[in-house]
Amino acid sequence: MAFYRSHVLVSVDPECVKRGAHQIIDALNDELVAQGLIDEIQVLETSRIGDPVLFGPDIIVYPEGVHYACLSPDDIPYLVEEHFLKGRIVEKFRAQEKKIVDEELGAPKAKEVRVVLRNCGVIDPNNIEDYIAEDGYMALAKVLSDMTPEQVIDEVTRSGLRGRGGAGFLTGRKWQFCRNSQADMKYIVCNADEGDPGAFMNRRVLESDPHSVIEGMIIAAYAIGARQGYIYCRAEYPLAVKTLNIAIKQAREFGFLGENILGTGFSFDLEVRQGAGAFVCGEETALMASIEGRRGEPRPRPPFPAVSGLWGKPTNINNVETYANVPQIILKGADWFASMGTEKSKGTKTFALAGDVKHTGLIEVPLGITLREIVYDVGGGIKDDKGFKAIQTGGPMGGCLPAEFLDLPVDYESLTQAGSIMGSGGMVVMDEETCMVDIARFFMEFTQEESCGKCTPCRIGTRRLLEILTRICEGKGEDGDIERLEELCDQIRTASLCGLGQGAPNPVASTLKYFRHEYEAHIYEKRCPAKVCRALITYEIVPETCTGCTVCARNCPVNAITGERRQPHKIDPDICVRCGICMQVCNFNAIVIN
Numbered sequence: 254m255a256f257y258r259s260h261v262l263v264s265v266d267p268e269c270v271k272r273g274a275h276q277i278i279d280a281l282n283d284e285l286v287a288q289g290l291i292d293e294i295q296v297l298e299t300s301r302i303g304d305p306v307l308f309g310p311d312i313i314v315y316p317e318g319v320h321y322a323c324l325s326p327d328d329i330p331y332l333v334e335e336h337f338l339k340g341r342i343v344e345k346f347r348a349q350e351k352k353i354v355d356e357e358l359g360a361p362k363a364k365e366v367r368v369v370l371r372n373c374g375v376i377d378p379n380n381i382e383d384y385i386a387e388d389g390y391m392a393l394a395k396v397l398s399d400m401t402p403e404q405v406i407d408e409v410t411r412s413g414l415r416g417r418g419g420a421g422f423l424t425g426r427k428w429q430f431c432r433n434s435q436a437d438m439k440y441i442v443c444n445a446d447e448g449d450p451g452a453f454m455n456r457r458v459l460e461s462d463p464h465s466v467i468e469g470m471i472i473a474a475y476a477i478g479a480r481q482g483y484i485y486c487r488a489e490y491p492l493a494v495k496t497l498n499i500a501i502k503q504a505r506e507f508g509f510l511g512e513n514i515l516g517t518g519f520s521f522d523l524e525v526r527q528g529a530g531a532f533v534c535g536e537e538t539a540l541m542a543s544i545e546g547r548r549g550e551p552r553p554r555p556p557f558p559a560v561s562g563l564w565g566k567p568t569n570i571n572n573v574e575t576y577a578n579v580p581q582i583i584l585k586g587a588d589w590f591a592s593m594g595t596e597k598s599k600g601t602k603t604f605a606l607a608g609d610v611k612h613t614g615l616i617e618v619p620l621g622i623t624l625r626e627i628v629y630d631v632g633g634g635i636k637d638d639k640g641f642k643a644i645q646t647g648g649p650m651g652g653c654l655p656a657e658f659l660d661l662p663v664d665y666e667s668l669t670q671a672g673s674i675m676g677s678g679g680m681v682v683m684d685e686e687t688c689m690v691d692i693a694r695f696f697m698e699f700t701q702e703e704s705c706g707k708c709t710p711c712r713i714g715t716r717r718l719l720e721i722l723t724r725i726c727e728g729k730g731e732d733g734d735i736e737r738l739e740e741l742c743d744q745i746r747t748a749s750l751c752g753l754g755q756g757a758p759n760p761v762a763s764t765l766k767y768f769r770h771e772y773e774a775h776i777y778e779k780r781c782p783a784k785v786c787r788a789l790i791t792y793e794i795v796p797e798t799c800t801g802c803t804v805c806a807r808n809c810p811v812n813a814i815t816g817e818r819r820q821p822h823k824i825d826p827d828i829c830v831r832c833g834i835c836m837q838v839c840n841f842n843a844i845v846i847n
């Protein structure tokens with residue numbers, strides 16, 4: 254297969270054809286022959302570029318991705334000489350920047366850099382030609398025609414890409430392990446089980462740019478020598494499953510999947526498998542058991558999947574975002590990727606920013622950015638201009654970091670050192686009115702519920718942790734509870750079989766470390782400093798402020814409020830169930846929490 258240094262995609266949508274697209278193609282080919290460049294530059298037709306009504310006829314030159322518009326055949330000799338011979342972009346022919354904005358993502362915010370999300374909202378995920386027009390499958394063509402599997406692994410290793418699913422293992426090294434395993438069959442798996450509550454980074458990529466994941470998987474398959482792949486996608490993502498199946502079908506039709514890909518003799522195919530709701534099935538050994546049709550339970554490692562994975566064969570398993578980075582690394586080079594991030598954490602990372610920030614949602618930022626920049630520059634600061642209290646990174650097994658860590662760079666090592674994790678990209682910001690004991694209880698409720706029960710420290714230990722935390726929040730904390738929590742955290746962390754048990758104590762351990770005074774206030778003073786834990790608060794009416802309007806009394810679901818019209822009202826604390834409705838409906842701010 255010939256390798257071209259540049260590809261020129263000419264739009265042949267009806268509008269562009271009407272405006273002379275075919276004459277542009279002829280003029281380009283003639284000029285490339287005349288200037289001796291026809292073996293280096295390939296001219297291709299594509300179904301659509303940009304907005305045909307505004308521009309037309311349009312061309313895009315790759316790998317630079319330069320978009321020229323409103324061309325006439327007379328412009329072509331100058332364009333070919335300047336762009337392809339002299340390497341200078343011809344600004345006067347350049348199209349105005351596309352202004353397509355993804356509704357869910359919105360326009361990139363300050364400090365955002367979109368690599369993984371670059372095509373989201375820009376291309377039609379159900380049209381492979383859209384992806385091709387945005388340099389899609391060029392990395393695959395380059396790999397198959399110009400690179401050995403070792404060179405591919407070397408490029409990915411040099412880029413410094415680390416797994417985006419949680420553990421942050423070096424992707425190139427993982428591929429090398431799998432390549433080194435000798436077997437008659439090898440597999441590639443994409444972990445699309447995204448189960449962290451509130452996280453939807455992977456869903457967005459699968460629904461908006463499925464081919465970037467598929468292309469990354471084909472490249473990985475070539476690198477390790479696999480012939481079959483599976484995308485394990487959670488069943489709660491029906492649109493992602495549908496989009497993936499359409500994309501796989503189209504990739505087969507275009508010769509990117511199946512037998513003899515692009516005529517190179519390399520064969521690889523893909524299937525989507527659906528996971529049915531168990532968080533633990535995101536753990537790689539449980540995931541593989543689930544694909545094999547067995548109960549999704551983790552097993553001890555080693556052997557690692559690279560040695561013995563699906564059906565006992567060497568298997569490479571990576572996260573959606575990890576694969577989506579690969580085509581860009583191949584096209585733009587390891588050095589480009591490694592130029593973003595920190596010494597040990599390269600590239601960008603997507604996060605689902607949630608909680609008490611002004612702008613919640615999906616973001617993609619270069620690693621090494623500080624937590625402060627994420628909260629204040631990207632997230633717009635704390636809602637209602639309240640104070641910052643903590644940020645929880647890494648999903649339900651992550652830790653809560655206080656304000657003193659706001660200038661911490663977001664990288665794998667720094668977060669772990671601080672007592673949290675990168676995880677797959679969950680990020681919850683909490684304001685000053687958050688109770689950290691209650692937050693620890695909330696996350697423990699999730700992990701305890703999701704424990705598969707295979708090993709005792711996790712099955713019983715998380716339940717004991719939850720019981721103690723619940724007791725403390727209910728005002729029944731006892732002397733010695735803090736020590737009991739610490740001991741349990743240590744035992745569960747060290748004795749659990751898989752990452753769920755090993756990580757489950759993180760929210761408790763980190764809040765004990767950084768917000769110990771809140772535990773002490775709950776246990777010894779029977780007080781919730783954030784005024785959140787119902788059992789430890791009382792609602793009271795300030796007589797001087799109360800106008801006796803009766804609104805609260807009429808809305809109280811348990812008739813706990815009494816008082817004459819135009820006279821100060823009173824709450825009976827023995828009847829009150831602390832629902833907070835009276836406080837919401839009082840127009841005179843006469844109700845306070847003590």
Ligand SMILES: Cc1cc2nc3c(=O)[nH]c(=O)nc-3n(C[C@H](O)[C@H](O)[C@H](O)COP(=O)(O)O)c2cc1C
Binds near residue numbers: 419537573
């Ligand atoms: C309980 C649990 C849930 C996990 N869920 C996911 C998940 O939803 N997606 C994912 O990619 N990795 C998940 N992982 C991590 C995987 O086990 C594995 O490390 C990852 O898929 C490897 O891909 P990477 O190297 O590209 O990160 C989970 C791990 C644990 C312990």
Ligand code: SF4
Binds near residue numbers: 550707
């Ligand atoms: S640590 Fe928890 S989730 Fe993991 S195998 Fe043991 S019981 Fe199951």
Ligand code: SF4
Binds near residue numbers: 798799822842843
């Ligand atoms: S709603 Fe407010 S002002 Fe009206 S009676 Fe109740 S506490 Fe008093």
Ligand code: SF4
Binds near residue numbers: 809810
């Ligand atoms: S908090 Fe709820 S139950 Fe208590 S007094 Fe107000 S409305 Fe009634």
